[in-house]
Amino acid sequence: MRFRASSDQLFGVRELVRETLGTRGCDRSEVDSVVLAVDEACANIIRHAYGACGVGDIVIQILVQGNDCVIRLRDYAQRVDPEAVCCQPLRELSPGGLGMVLIEKTMDRYDFAEAADGKGNVLEMRKRMSLSTKN
Secondary structure, three states, X not given: OEEEOOHHHHHHHHXXXXXXXXXXXXXHHHHHHHHHHHHHHHHHHHHHHHOOOOOOEEEEEEEEEOOEEEEEEEEOOOOOOHHHHOOOOHHHOOXXXXXXXXXXXXXXXXXXXXOOOOOOEEEEEEEEOOEOOOO
16 A cells, blocks of 8 residues: 555554454454554654655555564655664653654564665564454
């Protein structure tokens, strides 16, 4: 799904992730955690990658293979240095700086990859999900 990089689009993104994982039988609390991580990652893209220009798109891919969930977020903003986006210790965070901490704590793994065309940024997040009969 491709959407405009704007905070008013995040409700639809959250619902897409919730519905996609929920229909696969994933545990509701884990789904909620992944939804929050995706929301934070998208907010970071909107705020930091697009920043002042505020214009652009984000593409989200959700892949579910067995119990493994892979979410890729791609933007078309100026390339960022993955080292500059790393998770910092809580005592060193500024207000609003919890996004990467939350992603690191929620997801099993996250990586930045280069887009095939060399433009923009790709964030890939992975989570092994528990299956639940109660959703």
